[in-house]
Amino acid sequence: MATQYSTEKQRELYDLSKKILAHKDIPAKPEAAKEVAQLHEVIVYHEWRYYVLNEPVMSDFEYDHLYKRLEALEQAYPTLVSEDSPTQRVSSDLSSDFESVAHLIPMLSLDNSYNAEDLGDFDKQIQKLTNTEPPIAYCVEPKYDGGSIALVYENDRLVRAATRGNGTTGEEMTKNAKAMKTIPLKAAFSKYGIHKVELRGEVLIRLDRFKKVNQAREKAGKSILANPRNAATGALRVKNPQEVVDRSLEAFIYQLGYAVDKEGENVLDQFPTHDEGIEALANLGFKVPTVERKVCSNIEEAAAFCDHWQQKRDDYAYEIDGMVVKVNNIDLQELCGYTSHHPRWAIAYKFKAKQATTKLLNVEYQVGKLGQVTPVAKLEPVSLAGVTVSSVSLHNEDFIKQRNLHLGDTVLVERAGDVIPYIVKAMEELRDGNEQPIVYPTQCPSCETTLVRIEGEAVWKCENVNCAAQVLRRLEHHVSKNAMDIDGFGEKYVVRFNEMGWLDRVPDVYKLDYDAIANLEGFGKRSAEKLKKAIDTAKGNPISRLLYSFSIPLVGRTVSKIFAGEVNDIRDLKNWDLEQLMALKDIGPKAAEHVVAFFANPETLPLLNELDALGVNMKQLESERKQEPILDGALSGKTILFTGSFQTMKRNDAKALAVAAGAKALSAVSSNLNILVVGEKAGSKLTKAQALGTVEILTEEEFLKVLEKE
Numbered sequence: 001m002a003t004q005y006s007t008e009k010q011r012e013l014y015d016l017s018k019k020i021l022a023h024k025d026i027p028a029k030p031e032a033a034k035e036v037a038q039l040h041e042v043i044v045y046h047e048w049r050y051y052v053l054n055e056p057v058m059s060d061f062e063y064d065h066l067y068k069r070l071e072a073l074e075q076a077y078p079t080l081v082s083e084d085s086p087t088q089r090v091s092s093d094l095s096s097d098f099e100s101v102a103h104l105i106p107m108l109s110l111d112n113s114y115n116a117e118d119l120g121d122f123d124k125q126i127q128k129l130t131n132t133e134p135p136i137a138y139c140v141e142p143k144y145d146g147g148s149i150a151l152v153y154e155n156d157r158l159v160r161a162a163t164r165g166n167g168t169t170g171e172e173m174t175k176n177a178k179a180m181k182t183i184p185l186k187a188a189f190s191k192y193g194i195h196k197v198e199l200r201g202e203v204l205i206r207l208d209r210f211k212k213v214n215q216a217r218e219k220a221g222k223s224i225l226a227n228p229r230n231a232a233t234g235a236l237r238v239k240n241p242q243e244v245v246d247r248s249l250e251a252f253i254y255q256l257g258y259a260v261d262k263e264g265e266n267v268l269d270q271f272p273t274h275d276e277g278i279e280a281l282a283n284l285g286f287k288v289p290t291v292e293r294k295v296c297s298n299i300e301e302a303a304a305f306c307d308h309w310q311q312k313r314d315d316y317a318y319e320i321d322g323m324v325v326k327v328n329n330i331d332l333q334e335l336c337g338y339t340s341h342h343p344r345w346a347i348a349y350k351f352k353a354k355q356a357t358t359k360l361l362n363v364e365y366q367v368g369k370l371g372q373v374t375p376v377a378k379l380e381p382v383s384l385a386g387v388t389v390s391s392v393s394l395h396n397e398d399f400i401k402q403r404n405l406h407l408g409d410t411v412l413v414e415r416a417g418d419v420i421p422y423i424v425k426a427m428e429e430l431r432d433g434n435e436q437p438i439v440y441p442t443q444c445p446s447c448e449t450t451l452v453r454i455e456g457e458a459v460w461k462c463e464n465v466n467c468a469a470q471v472l473r474r475l476e477h478h479v480s481k482n483a484m485d486i487d488g489f490g491e492k493y494v495v496r497f498n499e500m501g502w503l504d505r506v507p508d509v510y511k512l513d514y515d516a517i518a519n520l521e522g523f524g525k526r527s528a529e530k531l532k533k534a535i536d537t538a539k540g541n542p543i544s545r546l547l548y549s550f551s552i553p554l555v556g557r558t559v560s561k562i563f564a565g566e567v568n569d570i571r572d573l574k575n576w577d578l579e580q581l582m583a584l585k586d587i588g589p590k591a592a593e594h595v596v597a598f599f600a601n602p603e604t605l606p607l608l609n610e611l612d613a614l615g616v617n618m619k620q621l622e623s624e625r626k627q628e629p630i631l632d633g634a635l636s637g638k639t640i641l642f643t644g645s646f647q648t649m650k651r652n653d654a655k656a657l658a659v660a661a662g663a664k665a666l667s668a669v670s671s672n673l674n675i676l677v678v679g680e681k682a683g684s685k686l687t688k689a690q691a692l693g694t695v696e697i698l699t700e701e702e703f704l705k706v707l708e709k710e
Helices: 007-021 029-052 060-076 116-130 174-178 207-219 228-236 242-246 274-283 299-315 330-336 397-402 468-479 491-499 506-510 514-518 525-538 543-549 557-564 570-575 578-582 589-600 604-613 651-660 684-692 700-708
Strands: 100-102 111-113 138-144 147-154 157-163 169-171 196-204 250-260 294-296 320-327 346-350 355-367 373-384 387-393 410-416 420-426 639-643 675-678 696-699
Touching (some): 138 299, 157 169, 207 228, 250 274, 274 330, 387 420, 506 604, 543 570, 570 604, 639 651, 639 684, 651 700, 675 684
Parallel strands (some): 639 675
Antiparallel strands (some): 100 169, 138 294, 320 346
């Protein structure tokens, strides 16, 4: 691999480091200026050896001594402090609120594959797009499971860093990036004729470091970080860059996304292949994939390399959830082009979900905002794909019966897609006779109302709308980010204010006594004022948010926007009948029925009038006026098909939700199909979709997760 330091240069810097370690007195300014320049160079070198190569050539104590020497000289002569000094990686002041910044080019997602056959189909598509005969060379590198970042350098200096955000704009977090010693503050892009460049990378925490961080947090009585990915992405968004240092975050750079000269002309063509661009970055001192990156001469070799890393992923120092296969030749990449979602010249090879066995200790029953009672398995904690799992949803009674689950069972647990924990089955052959059948409750665990199960539905429900658990869940939903978006008003506040008798109904949110809140332990005047400001801001929300906040069944964010675009005042919906509502594009019969029922409830109009009197907006905003087609739905522009039996809804209801989120429903598997949602006993449609190799396969739970991101 190319390096910015020759063997001779490294020896020179090592010798210079040893000489500086012997210095004790503060010299006159001319000599100090010379030594400061030397310290810049040797410290950057040692950081590169330690953080990039993981091969330090001196002890931590010696490195610290060099660093402190630089600090002492800069303190003695403040005018010697420069922007790219190693001491300026972390500011002593907290950062201000993060601002949104536009990326120079979009940061797109990746299409996914799950086996060698998928990669074979990808290779055929590349041949077709580029009119190229095989073999085609591919560069394969890890799909890191951390936080994506974009780095902008201008005149060789780091001028901006941002999170991925929505792909077009991200959160500016330059101070946090400067705190990562794997990110050079200065890099000699000018030697390649590059004036301005944008790089893509992933911020990670080493798995061994993650363990140490959690051990320290536990010892200090702090909450444990859930997994390495959250530890990395969470630190990116804290206002104190010291948190980045404390967690020893690192950044792998995996792409030269944009590069121009002083005249603004593209100069990326000097790197004919992706691999050459990565080598250039290594030459400039960036941490890049090395032994875990390989240029493969054909797709078969690429598939074998992916499988190799799947087998050894547990031995790797960082969390990875797959490999990325990229067309190596840049000219061929440009011939392939892009979709609005992903580059056509790259694909993610997703590793198989990890499995483990553990004990099913207990089952708890949670009551949702609409009364649905969901069983949750409490497990003996087990590690899956870097996350400790101790609770898993059992969905409903049928799920428990189908898997014949018993308390005390040894169960096989899987993280589907490396995200959602899932019980695959009970290991019945390991039972010793002490296991006990799971008895589903007949009464609500909160209010003891007799549970009912509507014919054709999978869940048991508590129909007492005044059930304390339901009231709390609905209040939590009302103030949540996707609903009224009351900043800082989370579950803990809802529960605490409810226990104190301050919060029983939605209008109570807007009648809180802020003086009383200020006197609560853990609050204070400033916190109370901040909460008041957030609530006052929420009063001016669009009526689509207000409608969504009422927890009307099957009325999600997209459906709420459709209704909001049709009325001048939210109360006008009281005058709409079922036929009128169903005449609206993308509104299904079930959603329409629930809206009619909500506005027919004698309590609804007085509730809305009360909120109106409290200053909550009831009028359609200009931004809500009817706009078609739905362009901002979670599934806009996608075609979708459902197959198999579902646990939490009927297929027709699922179809209505998908259509309301912007999708077009198909009746059969074809080359036009984008997404297949599969339930139990999916059958031939799943087989046909898998054979196509271009269809995204989602479980019922994954489908609902997509809708939640609207």
